[in-house]
Amino acid sequence: MIFSEPVFRPGGDRFIEMELGDEMSFDLNFRVHSVSRLIREQGPAGIVEIVPELTSIMISYDFERIAYADVVTEVTAVFHAVGPLDGLELDSRIFYLPIRYFDPWTRECWDDYCAKIAPKERDPELVARLNGLADLAQLARVHSGTDYWVAALGFYPGLVSLMPLDPRCRLTAPKYDPPRTWTYKGTIGIGGALCSIYPDRTPGGYQMIARTPVPIWDPAQRLAAFAESLALFRPGDRVRFIPASADEYDHVAAQVEAGTYLHNVAEYQRFSISNYHRWLGTIDEAVRF
Amino acid sequence: MLEVIKPGLETTVQDWPGRIGYWEQGFPFSGPMDDWSFRLANLLVGNAQGTAGLECQFTGPTLRFGRDAVVAVTGADMQPTLDNAPAPLWESFAVRAGQTLAFRFARLGARAYLAIAGGIDTSPVLGSRATFHQAGIGGLDGHALRAGQSLPLGDGAGTPSRRVREECRPPLTAERVWQMEAVPGPNDDWIDEAGHRMFLESEWTVQTRSNRTGFRLSGPAWSFAEKATNKRSEHGEDPSNILDHGYPVGAVNLCGQTPIILVNDGPSTGGFINPYTVPSAAFWKLAQSKPGDVYRFRAVSVDEAQDQRRAINRLIAETSIETI
Numbered sequence: 286m287i288f289s290e291p292v293f294r295p296g297g298d299r300f301i302e303m304e305l306g307d308e309m310s311f312d313l314n315f316r317v318h319s320v321s322r323l324i325r326e327q328g329p330a331g332i333v334e335i336v337p338e339l340t341s342i343m344i345s346y347d348f349e350r351i352a353y354a355d356v357v358t359e360v361t362a363v364f365h366a367v368g369p370l371d372g373l374e375l376d377s378r379i380f381y382l383p384i385r386y387f388d389p390w391t392r393e394c395w396d397d398y399c400a401k402i403a404p405k406e407r408d409p410e411l412v413a414r415l416n417g418l419a420d421l422a423q424l425a426r427v428h429s430g431t432d433y434w435v436a437a438l439g440f441y442p443g444l445v446s447l448m449p450l451d452p453r454c455r456l457t458a459p460k461y462d463p464p465r466t467w468t469y470k471g472t473i474g475i476g477g478a479l480c481s482i483y484p485d486r487t488p489g490g491y492q493m494i495a496r497t498p499v500p501i502w503d504p505a506q507r508l509a510a511f512a513e514s515l516a517l518f519r520p521g522d523r524v525r526f527i528p529a530s531a532d533e534y535d536h537v538a539a540q541v542e543a544g545t546y547l548h549n550v551a552e553y554q555r556f557s558i559s560n561y562h563r564w565l566g567t568i569d570e571a572v573r574f
Numbered sequence: 575m576l577e578v579i580k581p582g583l584e585t586t587v588q589d590w591p592g593r594i595g596y597w598e599q600g601f602p603f604s605g606p607m608d609d610w611s612f613r614l615a616n617l618l619v620g621n622a623q624g625t626a627g628l629e630c631q632f633t634g635p636t637l638r639f640g641r642d643a644v645v646a647v648t649g650a651d652m653q654p655t656l657d658n659a660p661a662p663l664w665e666s667f668a669v670r671a672g673q674t675l676a677f678r679f680a681r682l683g684a685r686a687y688l689a690i691a692g693g694i695d696t697s698p699v700l701g702s703r704a705t706f707h708q709a710g711i712g713g714l715d716g717h718a719l720r721a722g723q724s725l726p727l728g729d730g731a732g733t734p735s736r737r738v739r740e741e742c743r744p745p746l747t748a749e750r751v752w753q754m755e756a757v758p759g760p761n762d763d764w765i766d767e768a769g770h771r772m773f774l775e776s777e778w779t780v781q782t783r784s785n786r787t788g789f790r791l792s793g794p795a796w797s798f799a800e801k802a803t804n805k806r807s808e809h810g811e812d813p814s815n816i817l818d819h820g821y822p823v824g825a826v827n828l829c830g831q832t833p834i835i836l837v838n839d840g841p842s843t844g845g846f847i848n849p850y851t852v853p854s855a856a857f858w859k860l861a862q863s864k865p866g867d868v869y870r871f872r873a874v875s876v877d878e879a880q881d882q883r884r885a886i887n888r889l890i891a892e893t894s895i896e897t898i
Contacts, residue, residue: 294760296822297851298879302760309808309817334597336820338843343820345597348880437818439843442600442709446818478808479818485709504699504711515700515711516599 287313291364293357296343301356303342305364309478311448312370313340314436315558318521319367319375327366329359337520338437339446370558375521377556379432381549382482383529383537384495386425390469391493398465405461408492412458412475423573425528428494430454430574433480435522443484443502443516447524450561452570456480460490471497473526482524484516495526498538499548508541510548517548521556575640576690576725582635582677584785586705587694587713587725588612589626592838593702602839603823604704604712607786608685608861610744611649613890615689618646618666619732623890625693626703628719630686631786632864634677635719637688643669644691644732650683650746650862665737665898683746683862692730706839708787735898742894744858751777754869755856756826757879761816761847769797773850774871778833782865787841788827788834789860791869795831802847810845818845824852835860853879855886 287306321337331351336343431451474491484502540546592605606612613623634652654661705713781790802813825848
C-alpha cells in the first residue's frame with residue numbers, strides 16, 4: 286500500500302520515522318527520494334539528517350531548534366508539495382560496473398561456509414532454479430539485462446540496495462540462514478527482491494553470483510571518484526552491470542590496484558517516471574531474456 | 575605527542591557530536607557513548623565540550639606524555655595513576671613531559687574518558703575525529719589505539735585543580751541493576767499488549783557480545799501483533815522482519831527474539847523492527863554498564879525524554895565546576 290498521508294512515529298527523543306507506504310514498489314521508492322530531496326532543499330531548520338529507505342524516511346532533528354509536532358507539520362507540507370508522480374524527474378547518474386559472473390572468489394566463500402557452518406546448494410544454481418531459469422548463462426543474461434535503481438544506502442558505509450528497473454529481470458532469493466561470517470569485498474548478491482554490492486569484507490546473507498573489482502567505497506579516497514565522498518553512490522543513481530571475462534576483470538583490478546582506475550559514469554542522466562511508466566506499458570513482463 | 579605504551583582493551587579517539595552529515599551513506603555518528611562524562615572532561619581542561627579525547631572501555635591504556643599538559647579523567651573508575659601515584663577523577667591535573675598516566679580495569683562503570691587541554695589533533699575524516707573502527711575510519715588510523723603509536727596533541731593551556739561538583743556527575747553506583755528509559759516506537763504497533771507488558775516488566779541481561787555497535791539483551795520471549803504475523807511477503811518471514819528501513823540510534827532492534835540496543839556505531843538501516851528507542855539521556859547508563867548487568871525498562875514519552883536530555887545538557891556548564 287502507498288499511503289495518501291504520511292505516518293510519523295517517534296524514535297526516542299531525536300528521531301522520527303516517516304512512513305510513506307508498506308510495500309516493495311519502485312513508485313513508492315521514487316516518491317521517498319522525491320520527498321527527501323525537497324526536505325533537503327526546503328525542509329525546516331533543525332532537521333539534522335535524513336535517511337531515505339525503501340518505503341520510509343528516518344529523520345534526525347535537534348529538539349532545541351524544532352519541536353516534534355513542528356517537524357511533522359512542516360514535513361507533511363513538503364510531502365504534499367511534491368505532488369503527483371507523473372511529471373517528476375530526478376537526477377540519476379548511470380554507473381557501468383564490470384562484473385565477473387560465477388567467479389572463483391564467491392565460490393571459495395561458499396565452500397568455506399559449507400565446510401565451517403552448514404552445507405547448502407551453490408548460490409548461482411539456487412538462484413537459477415528458484416527463478417525458473419534454464420541455466421547459469423541465462424542467469425547472467427537476466428541479471429545483466431537491466432538498469433538497477435539505487436533504492437537505499439546504509440547498514441554499512443556505501444552498501445547499496447538495488448532494484449531492477451526492468452520487470453523481466455526480477456530475481457528473488459532467500460538469505461543465508463545462518464548468515465555468513467565473511468564475504469569478499471565487491472561480491473554481488475541477491476537477497477529477497479534486492480541486489481547488493483558488498484563495499485568491504487563483511488558478514489552477509491545475500492546469495493553470491495558475481496564479483497566486481499571496482500570499489501564502491503574507499504576510506505582512503507585513492508581513486509578520483511572518491512575525491513568528494515567516501516561512498517560512490519547516491520540514492521536515485523542507477524547501476525548497469527557489464528559481464529567481464531577473467532582477463533577484463535584482472536585488467537580493471539590492476540588499474541584499481543595502481544590507483545589509476547576511472548569509474549565509468551554517465552553524469553548527464555535524468556530519470557523521468559512518466560517515461561518509465563510509458564515504457565513499462567510496452568513490454569511483456571512475463572518474458573525473460 | 576602522547577605515546578601509547580599499552581593500548582587498553584579498546585581505547586578510541588572520539589569527538590562530540592561525532593560524524594554528522596553522512597548518515598545517509600551509512601556512516602554512524604560514532605562519538606563518546608557517555609557524552610555527559612566526556613563533555614565535562616573537556617570543560618575541566620578548558621576545551622570546547624566536543625573536543626577530541628579518548629574513550630577507554632573496560633580496561634584503560636598506559637600513556638606517556640611527550641609534553642606538559644593539563645588533563646582530566648571522568649566516567650568509569652579505572653584507578654588511574656600518574657607515575658604510579660593515584661590520579662584524581664573528575665578533576666583537572668597537570669602532567670609533566672615524560673610522565674606516564676596508567677589506567678587499570680574499571681572497578682566502577684565501564685567507560686572512562688580522558689580529555690587533554692588542546693585536544694587530540696588527529697586528522698578529521700568527513701568532519702570528525704571520531705573513530706568508527708568497524709569500517710576503519712577516523713581516529714589515528716581508523717582503529718582503536720595500538721601499542722607504540724603516537725597521538726598528536728593540539729595546543730592548549732588548561733587549569734589544574736578544577737573539579738566537577740558531585741551532584742553534577744552521572745550518578746554511578748556499584749548497583750548492577752539499571753533503570754533504563756525507553757520511548758515506545760517507531761514500531762510499537764508490531765508488538766501486542768502482552769508483549770509490551772512482558773518487555774516493561776522483565777529483567778534484561780546484557781550479553782557478552784555487546785560493544786559500540788549494539789548491546790545484546792537476554793530475556794523472555796516476545797509476542798507480536800497481527801501486523802507482524804500477517805503481512806506482505808516482502809517484509810520477510812519472521813514476525814520481527816520488516817522491509818528495510820532506517821534505524822534510530824538507541825533503537826531496541828528486535829532480531830528474531832533477541833533485542834539489540836543499537837548505539838553510537840550501529841547500522842543506519844536494516845530489516846528488523848524497533849518497538850522501542852532508548853533516548854539520549856539514558857546513553858550514559860548504557861555506556862557505564864557491563865556484560866551481566868540487568869536492565870529494567872520504563873516507558874517514557876518523547877517530551878519526558880527531551881526534558882531529561884535538557885536536564886543533562888544544563889549540567890554541562892561552567893557552573894558545574896568548582897575550584898579546589
